[in-house]
Amino acid sequence: DRWGKEYASFNKALCVKNSQAEGVKNTNFRQGDAVKLDFDDEVFDAVTSNYVYHNIPSSDRQKILLETLRTLKKGGIFVIHDIMSKAKYGDMEAFAAKLRAMGYEKVELIDTTKGKFMTPFEAMWMGLSGSKILIGKK
Structure with a gap:
C-alpha cells in the first residue's frame, strides 16, 4: 500500500x-461521510470495503456497517474486510447473528489472519490483527 x-x-x-x-x-x-451516506435506501447491487471503517472516528462501527447495508438492494451482496477487533467493533459474532435475525442470508465472518490470507505473525507485524471479512446477502 x-x-x-x-x-x-x-x-x-x-x-x-x-x-x-x-x-x-x-x-x-x-x-462522502460513511456515518451518514448521501444515498437512498436499497440503491446498490453490491457494497464492498477493504480496510476503511477502522479509520473512521466512531464509537459505534456496527452502526456504520448498518448504514452501509441500508444502501444495499434486496438480494445484493456485501463484502467488508477490516480490522474488526473487539476494541474497534464490539462483538462481531453477535452482530453477524443480528444480521441473520434481520433477514440477511449467508452471513459469514471470516478470520483472515489464520493462514489463508496471512499468518497470525504477519497480521501482528503489519498491524492487522483482528482482520475479518464480513460477507452476506441482503
Missing part, C-alpha cells in the same frame, strides 16, 4: 486513474 499525500483527502482524478488502470467501467466517484 502507498500512504502518501495523494491519499490524505479525496482525490477524484486519482480514483478515475485507478479505475481506468484496472479496466473498471461504469464508475462514479464522490466524497
